[in-house]
Amino acid sequence: MSRLARFMGFGRHDPVPEDALGEAGCLDQDNALQPVDVEALREPIIAALRNVHDPEIPVNIYDLGLIYVIDIAPNGDVAIDMTLTAPACPVAGMMPLMVQSAVTRVDGVGQVRVELVWEPPWGQDNMSDEARLQLGLM
Numbered sequence: 001m002s003r004l005a006r007f008m009g010f011g012r013h014d015p016v017p018e019d020a021l022g023e024a025g026c027l028d029q030d031n032a033l034q035p036v037d038v039e040a041l042r043e044p045i046i047a048a049l050r051n052v053h054d055p056e057i058p059v060n061i062y063d064l065g066l067i068y069v070i071d072i073a074p075n076g077d078v079a080i081d082m083t084l085t086a087p088a089c090p091v092a093g094m095m096p097l098m099v100q101s102a103v104t105r106v107d108g109v110g111q112v113r114v115e116l117v118w119e120p121p122w123g124q125d126n127m128s129d130e131a132r133l134q135l136g137l138m
Contacts, residue, residue, distance in 0.1 A: 036108045038072045045070060045078065045109065048102040055091055059134055061099070065126025068117060076110035078103055083122045092116070 049062040061067060061082070069081035080099060084092055096114040103112045124137065132138045 035074045036072075036076045038074060041072050041076065041078075041106065041108050042070065044106045045072070045103055048106050049099065052095075052098050052102050054085070054089075054095070056089075057085070057135070059127075059131045061095070063128040063131040063134075065122065065128070065131070066095075067099075073110070076108050078109055078112045080112070080114045081117045082114060083117055085122050087118060 046062055049067055050060040052061045053059065054061055054064060054066070057064060064085070066084060067080060067082050069079070071079040073079075080103065082096065082099060084095060089095070096116055100112045100114045103109055103114075124132070127135075127137075129138065
């Protein structure tokens, strides 16, 4: 496993608490994952994404318009489609890991899948007004 993968927490598993296990060593039904309020998770996920910045641009990736889709399943799993400002972006390998790490830390979120997409291509019109103002484009 690479140092980056270890740094990002991949391969680390927290043990299941003993009180969550039933007689057969399986998860007790009373402690099974409960459905989450999908819309209640959306804002904390967006807040987490606003803490991730493109190292080359002093704007968070959400306001920069790099996040295209945030799908939240009833069990708390999250699927994110994102893009980059350019396909040859030097952080292309790290940015999805940074996004996954940030969203995974949100309470109530289960597994997180981040996929890089290139359609539609990113453009300045994807940016929020705040991002345009911050970059001096307004």
